[in-house]
Amino acid sequence: MSKINELQFEGRVLNWLREIIEAEKRLPFEADQEVPINIDGETLRADLVIWEDKERTKTACIIELKRPEYNGYSLELTENAMRKANFLGAPFFATWNVNEFVLWETFEEGTPLLERRRWHQNVVAIKRLEEVERRAVEERLKRFLQGFLTKDFFEICFVKKGVPTLPLDRLFIDRLRSAVNTFYIRISEDLQAESEENGEFRQRLRDWFGEQGWVFGEKEEDFDRVARLSVLLLIAKVLFYNFLKVRAPGFGLKPIKILTEDADRFKTQLYKYFGQCFGYAEFFRREFVDDLPFPNDEAVVRQLKGFLKEMELYDLSKIGYEVLGSIFENLIPDDERHKFGQHFTRSDVVDLIIGFCVKSGEERVLDPACGAGTFLTRAYVRKKAKTRAKKEHSEILSELKGVEIAEFGCYLTRVNLAIKDIFAREFCSNVEKTDFFDLVPGEQAKFEAVVTNPPYTRQEELEATFSPGYNYKAKLKKIAKEAGGGGGLEVGKRMSIYGYFFFHAARFLAEKGRLGFVTSNSWLDVDYGKYLQQFFLRNFKVVAILESKEERWFEAADVNTCITILERCDKEGLRRKNRVKFVQLKKPLQVFVEQSGGEEARWKSVDRFVRFVEGSKGFYEDERVKIYEVEQAKLWEEGFDEVSGKYEGAKWGKYLRAPAIFFKILEKGRDLFVPLREVAEVRFGIKTGANEFFYLTEEELKKWGIEREFWCHKEGEGEGGKWVPNYVIKSPRECRSVVVKPEDLKYRVLMIHKEKAELKGTKVLKYIEWGEERPREF
Numbered sequence: 001m002s003k004i005n006e007l008q009f010e011g012r013v014l015n016w017l018r019e020i021i022e023a024e025k026r027l028p029f030e031a032d033q034e035v036p037i038n039i040d041g042e043t044l045r046a047d048l049v050i051w052e053d054k055e056r057t058k059t060a061c062i063i064e065l066k067r068p069e070y071n072g073y074s075l076e077l078t079e080n081a082m083r084k085a086n087f088l089g090a091p092f093f094a095t096w097n098v099n100e101f102v103l104w105e106t107f108e109e110g111t112p113l114l115e116r117r118r119w120h121q122n123v124v125a126i127k128r129l130e131e132v133e134r135r136a137v138e139e140r141l142k143r144f145l146q147g148f149l150t151k152d153f154f155e156i157c158f159v160k161k162g163v164p165t166l167p168l169d170r171l172f173i174d175r176l177r178s179a180v181n182t183f184y185i186r187i188s189e190d191l192q193a194e195s196e197e198n199g200e201f202r203q204r205l206r207d208w209f210g211e212q213g214w215v216f217g218e219k220e221e222d223f224d225r226v227a228r229l230s231v232l233l234l235i236a237k238v239l240f241y242n243f244l245k246v247r248a249p250g251f252g253l254k255p256i257k258i259l260t261e262d263a264d265r266f267k268t269q270l271y272k273y274f275g276q277c278f279g280y281a282e283f284f285r286r287e288f289v290d291d292l293p294f295p296n297d298e299a300v301v302r303q304l305k306g307f308l309k310e311m312e313l314y315d316l317s318k319i320g321y322e323v324l325g326s327i328f329e330n331l332i333p334d335d336e337r338h339k340f341g342q343h344f345t346r347s348d349v350v351d352l353i354i355g356f357c358v359k360s361g362e363e364r365v366l367d368p369a370c371g372a373g374t375f376l377t378r379a380y381v382r383k384k385a386k387t388r389a390k391k392e393h394s395e396i397l398s399e400l401k402g403v404e405i406a407e408f409g410c411y412l413t414r415v416n417l418a419i420k421d422i423f424a425r426e427f428c429s430n431v432e433k434t435d436f437f438d439l440v441p442g443e444q445a446k447f448e449a450v451v452t453n454p455p456y457t458r459q460e461e462l463e464a465t466f467s468p469g470y471n472y473k474a475k476l477k478k479i480a481k482e483a484g485g486g487g488g489l490e491v492g493k494r495m496s497i498y499g500y501f502f503f504h505a506a507r508f509l510a511e512k513g514r515l516g517f518v519t520s521n522s523w524l525d526v527d528y529g530k531y532l533q534q535f536f537l538r539n540f541k542v543v544a545i546l547e548s549k550e551e552r553w554f555e556a557a558d559v560n561t562c563i564t565i566l567e568r569c570d571k572e573g574l575r576r577k578n579r580v581k582f583v584q585l586k587k588p589l590q591v592f593v594e595q596s597g598g599e600e601a602r603w604k605s606v607d608r609f610v611r612f613v614e615g616s617k618g619f620y621e622d623e624r625v626k627i628y629e630v631e632q633a634k635l636w637e638e639g640f641d642e643v644s645g646k647y648e649g650a651k652w653g654k655y656l657r658a659p660a661i662f663f664k665i666l667e668k669g670r671d672l673f674v675p676l677r678e679v680a681e682v683r684f685g686i687k688t689g690a691n692e693f694f695y696l697t698e699e700e701l702k703k704w705g706i707e708r709e710f711w712c713h714k715e716g717e718g719e720g721g722k723w724v725p726n727y728v729i730k731s732p733r734e735c736r737s738v739v740v741k742p743e744d745l746k747y748r749v750l751m752i753h754k755e756k757a758e759l760k761g762t763k764v765l766k767y768i769e770w771g772e773e774r775p776r777e778f
Contacts, residue, residue, distance in 0.1 A: 003130060004129055004130055004132065004133065005129075006047075006065060006066070006067060006129070007034075009065065009098075009129060009132060010033050010034070010047050010048060010065055011033060012132070013048060013063075013065065013141075013145070014031055014032070014033045014048060016141070016142055016145050017029075017031040017048070017050070017145060017149065018031055020145060020146055020149050020150070021149070024149070024150055027149060027150065027154065028052060028053055028054065029050055029051060029052065029060065029149065030050075030051040030053070030054055030056055031048060031049065031050050031051070032048070032049050032051070032056070033047070033048055033049075034046070034047065035049045035062075035088075037084055037087050037088065039083060039084075039087050044080075044083075044084060046062040046063075046064070046084045046088065047062070047063055047064050047065045048062065048063040048065065049061075049062050049063075049088070049090075050062075050063070050153075052157070058089070059085075059088040059089055059090040060090060060091070060092065060153075060157055061085075061090055061091075061092040061093060061094060061103070061153070061157075062081065062084050062085050062088060062090050062093045062094070063093070063094045063095075063096055064077060064080070064081040064084075064093070064094070064095050064096070065096050065097075065098075066095070066096070066097040066098075067097065067098070067128075067129045068097050068098050068099050068126055068127055068128065068129060068182070068185060069097075069127070069182055069185040069186055069300075070097050070182060070299075070303070071097070071178055071179060071182040071183070071303050071306075071307070072095040072096065072097045072100045072101075072102050072178055072182075073095070073102065073174075073175050073178045073179070073310075074303050074306050074307070075306040075309065075310060076302060076303070076306055077095050078095060078104065081093045081094075081095055081104070082104070082106065085106045086106060090106060091105065091106055091157075092104065092105060092106060092153075092156070092157070092163070093106055096123075097182065098123065098124060098126060098129065098132065098141075099122065099123060099124055099125055099126060099181060100120065100121070100122055100123065100178055100181065101120070101121045101123050101144070101148070102118055102119070102120050102121075102178075103118060103119040103120075103121075103153070103156070103163060104117070104118045104163070105117040105118065105162060105163040117162065117163040117164070117165055118163055118171070119152070119156065119163050119164065120174045121144065121148075121152075123140065123141065123144045124137055124140050124141065125181075127185050127188075127224075136773055136774075175310070176235060179231070179235060179307055180228060180231050180232060180235065182303070183231045183300070183303070183304070184224065184227040184228045184230075184231045185227075186295040186297065186300055187227040187230060187231065187292060187293075187294070187295060188220070188223045188224045188226075188227035188228075189223075189295075190293060190295050191205070191223045191226065191227055191292065192220065192223045194293070195218065195223070202218075204288070205226070208226070208288050208289075209222070209226075213435065226289060226292070227292070229289050229407060229408060230289040230290065230292045232408045233287075233289060233290060233407070233408060233411060234290070236408070236411050236412060236415065237274060237283065237284055238256070238308060238311055239311065239415075240280075240283055240415050240418075241253065241256070241273065241274060241277065241284075242311055242312065243415075243419060243422075244277055244280065244422070247419075247422050248422050248423065251276070251277065251278070252276075253273075253276055253277065254273070254276075255312055256270065256273050256308050256312075258270060258305060258308070260301075261298040261301045261302060261305075262296070262301070263293065263294035263295060263296040263297070263300070263301055264293070264294070264296070266294060266301050266304065266305075267294055271284070271286065280418070282414075283411075283414065283415065283418070289407070345371070345374055345375070345453040345518060345553075346553060346589075347374060347378060348589040348590060348593040348595075349453075349518055349553050349563070349589065350374050350375050350378045350451075351378055351382075351593055351602065351603075351606050352546075352563065352589065352592070352593060352606060352609070352610075353375075353451050353516035353517075353518065353563060353565070354375070354378050354379055354382050354449075354451060354516070354606075355382075355603070355606035355607060355609070355610045356514060356516050356543065356544065356565045356610055357449040357450075357451050357514040357515070357516040357565070358379055358382050358383065358386070358449050358451075359386075360386060360387075361382065361383045361384075361385070361386025361387040362383075362386075362387065362448075363383075363399070363447070363448035363449045363513075364399045364400075364401075364445065364446075364447045364448055364449070365379045365383075365399065365400050365401070365447060365448075365449045365450075365451065366401045366402075366403070366447040366449070366450045366451075366505075366508055367379075367400075367401070367402050367403070367450075367451055367452045368403045368436040368439075368450065368452050368454070368501060368504070368505055368508075369403065369404065369405075369436060369452045369453065369454045369455060369501065370402035370403060370404045370409065370410075370413050370431065370452070371404060371406075371409045371412075371413070371453070372409055372412040372413060372416060373402060373409075373412060373413030373414075373415075373416040373417060373431070374416075375451050375452060375453070376400050376402050376413060376416070376417060376431075377413075377416045377417060377420065379400060379449075379451070380396055380397075380400060380417065380420055381420075381599060382603065383396050383399065384396065385599060385600065385603055386603075393420065393421035394428060397417060397428060397429055397430065398428075398430065400417070400429075400430060401430045401431075401432070401444075401447070402429075402430065402431040402432070403431075403432050403434060403436045403439060404431065404432075404433060405433070405434065405435050405436070406433075407433055410431050410432075410433045413429070413431045414429045414431050417429050417431075436501065436504060436505075437475050437476070437479060437500065437504055438475075439504075439508075441504075441507035441508055444508055446508060446509065446510035446513065447508055447509060447510060447513060448509075448510050448512075448513040448514070449513060449514055449515075449516070450505045450508060450509050450513070450514075450515045450516075451515070451516045451517070452501065452505075452517055453517070453518045453519075454497065454498040454501035454517060454519060455496075455497045455498060455501075456496055456497070456498055456519065456520050456559055476491075476497075476500050477491075479500050479503050479504050480500065480503055480531075482503075482507070483503035483504075483506070483535055489503070489531050489534070489535065491528065491531050494526075494527070494528050494687075495528045495531065496519075496520060496522075496523075496528075498517070498519045498520065499523065499528065499531065499532055501517070502515075502517065502532060502535065502536075503535065505517075506535075506539055506540075506568070509568045510568065511568050511569070511570060512567060512568060512569070513567070513568050514543070514565060514566065514567050514568075515540070515564075515565070515566045515567075515568070516563065516564070516565050516566075517563070517564050518553065518561055518562070518563050518564075519561060519562065519564065520559040520560065520561060520562075521547055521559075521560050521561055521562035521653070522559075522560075524545070524562065524651070524652040524653040524656070525651045525652065525653040527649070527684065529649055529652075530639065530647060530648060530649025530650075533635070533639060533647070533649055533650070533652065534639075534647040534649075536564075536566060537575065537632060537635060537636050537647075538575075539568065539569070539570075540566035540567055540568055540569055540575070541566070541567040541569045541574065541575055541578040541632065542564075542565075542566055542578065542580040542632060542635075543565040543566060543567050543578075543580075543581065543614070544563075544564075544565045544580070544581040544582075544583055544613055544614070545562055545563070545564055545565070545580070545581070545582050545583065545652070545655075545656065546562060546563040546565075546583040546584075546585065546613075547560075547561075547562040547563075547583070547584055547585070547656045547657075548561075548584075548585045548588075548589070549584050549585060549586050549657075550585060550586060550587055550588050551588050551589070553589075562656075575632055576631075576632055576633035576636070577631070577632070577633070578631075578632040579617075579629050579630070579631060579632070580629065580630045580631075580632050580635060581613050581614070581616060581627055581628075581629055582627065582628045582629075582630065582652070582655035582656050583613055583625060583626070583627050583656075584625065584626040584627075584656045584657065585624070585625055586623065586624055586625060586626060587623075587624045587625070591624060592605065592606075592609045592624075592625075593605055593606055593609070594606075613627065616629060617629060619660065619663055621660060626660075628655050628656075628663060630655060635650065635652070638650040641677075685728075685729070686728065686749055688749070691730065693750075693771050694749055694750045695728060695730055695747040695748075695749055695750075696711065696747065696748055696750060697746055697747060697748070698725075698748065701748065704763055704764075704766070704767045705763040706750070706763050706764045706767055707762055707763060707764055708723055709753075710750055710751060710752055710753075710764050711725060711726055711748045711749070711750055711751070712724060712725050712726060712748075713726060713751075725742070725748045726748050726749045726750075726751055727742045727745045727747075727748060727749075728745065728747050728748065728749040729745060730746070730747050734746055750764075752764060752768070756768070
């Protein structure tokens with residue numbers, strides 16, 4: 001990969017801008033590079049200038065370009081860009097470190113940061129400027145500039161005449177994410193160099209990875225991972241220090257002001273400030289990742305100092321648990337969040353689950369995948385409101401237990417719980433950093449409520465992350481075997497990790513205790529769902545299953561979700577008589593969960609809705625909700641196959657989504673219907689694991705020029721054989737009648753029957769390599 005400097009990159013961006021302007025005749029813009037500016041006798045240069053007119057008489061925007069390791073939100077950079085924009089009379093200026101493009105509305109000097117209006121766009125995710133040479137990166141940069149000039153900036157400049165105002169919370173999260181995405185780069189590079197040169201340090205690093213149960217392959221991504229964690233924990237400590245300084249003035253904490261630009265002295269002085277937080281020493285304890293060296297670079301230290309100065313402007317107590325929780329999701333890289341299935345749970349979803357599971361306020365509550373602690377903090381508030389005898393902070397904490405595999409999540413959970421009563425005489429959180437599957441039920445007290453948003457990852461994705469000695473596959477198999485007794489369950493590899501959370505969590509739940517999970521809703525209808533259905537029906541009263549028709553509860557996760565509420569019940573007779581409520585919400589959750597009026601009003605609305613669901617009978621529907629009640633014994637009979645003598649599963653999704661007429665027909669024709677498997681052979685279709693990659697239209701096949709043998713099969717022998725496309729039905733909607741006609745089908749399935757080495761020189765190999773560069777898209 002050839003070297004490229006900032007000036008050369010500026011030139012490329014300028015050429016791309018001019019090409020777009022030339023092609024889009026309606027655009028009034030012009031663009032120039034390195035425009036000289038004389039301010040008070042000092043000659044400065046604007047990296048790029050976008051003019052509002054062809055005559056270059058009015059400046060629309062200046063763009064300051066930096067390398068990826070430079071923070072686009074740094075005070076030094078933004079103030080410098082602002083000066084240039086003010087001098088040129090530009091209503092807007094932008095800071096762009098290739099990864100993050102931030103467009104600011106020009107402001108008068110002295111305006112606080114929190115009042116600055118800005119537009120933020122994540123463009124690419126690279127670590128080195130040289131990576132812009134990669135074709136895929138260059139294509140994304142060009143697409144961004146195309147959209148920016150022709151749509152986003154054009155509208156801001158001429159239609160809206162201003163940058164949209166975003167809430168403080170969003171600015172706060174964007175600012176933190178930008179800090180993490182830039183600071184970790186240099187730390188990672190230095191760690192890699194130190195590991196190569198210092199065998200003792202390399203061994204310490206390997207030992208630390210082993211303690212986490214991770215594989216240390218001495219790859220770039222390994223160094224990135226530990227570098228990111230060190231930055232995340234540092235930022236969290238700075239935020240918590242500032243919170244204590246503002247909310248507990250009796251501690252006498254002073255603003256962090258560090259003059260040195262030497263990296264080692266900078267960290268030493270920073271921890272002297274942290275050492276003043278008596279009573280909260282565990283929050284500022286130095287671990288291996290905390291002692292990783294800062295890059296000995298004055299520019300990096302200046303950025304860190306600017307960041308500390310900026311964080312003084314935020315009061316953590318005003319940010320709120322909703323935002324603190326979403327920090328966990330927003331600051332973790334997309335690929336890692338996907339790998340571990342970590343997604344922040346909205347507080348209205350959490351409160352609804354808590355409302356079903358924490359009734360009296362006396363319940364001991366376990367969250368086995370606590371993330372940033374939203375379930376536990378909301379359970380804390382619920383218990384505080386419910387218990388008549390007001391409990392001490394420490395007593396409530398003793399009734400809450402969190403388990404989290406990620407160090408950063410554990411830290412945020414402890415912070416979230418600590419700030420519930422910052423003046424408590426002591427703080428002792430029961431938050432354990434471990435894999436939930438390593439917890440032994442017999443060593444733990446039983447809980448009356450187990451609530452969580454478990455990871456949605458497939459088990460095979462996690463196997464590659466953990467060290468071979470960790471043997472994740474064997475661990476999951478053991479959990480399934482132990483589930484529910486009676487020989488346990490034989491579960492296939494396609495079972496998501498959340499299924500095993502159900503199995504293991506049940507062993508920590510007391511009789512009549514309730515379990516409330518929000519998970520992918522796929523288990524309702526897919527093959528591996530039969531294991532969960534069987535497990536639920538054999539061990540619980542299924543209280544309710546809730547799904548939203550109106551909204552997605554996890555915008556960042558590419559899954560549809562449902563809430564499952566179960567009650568532990570060892571008596572078969574009571575389980576069979578139980579009436580299961582299938583609930584479809586036809587309005588957003590905020591219609592059911594009070595958004596204003598304080599905590600008392602909010603919990604009253606939750607209790608009102610829970611009572612309504614639990615008390616409904618038969619079939620009910622209005623403009624807000626649809627509820628269908630099914631006897632639990634019927635669910636068992638529906639899924640039990642008398643021929644095989646096994647529970648084979650049923651499609652429970654119909655009870656949530658089918659229209660009212662479906663249930664009327666079902667009731668009237670009860671004695672007329674038989675399962676399809678009794679009159680026809682039912683087989684599963686092709687399971688690719690990545691339909692977006694393997695299912696292609698003929699237009700896409702032609703575009704790539706993929707050879708016929710990979711999307712067709714031959715019918716007949718020899719030269720007289722006929723090539724027939726591999727037709728596939730992706731959705732029943734493609735079929736215009738009950739008779740399937742190939743000409744109606746849109747997709748062909750790609751079936752590659754050769755080893756990769758045999759594909760050299762083929763178009764299909766180019767397509768495969770293109771897909772391999774985009775693992776998150778498929």
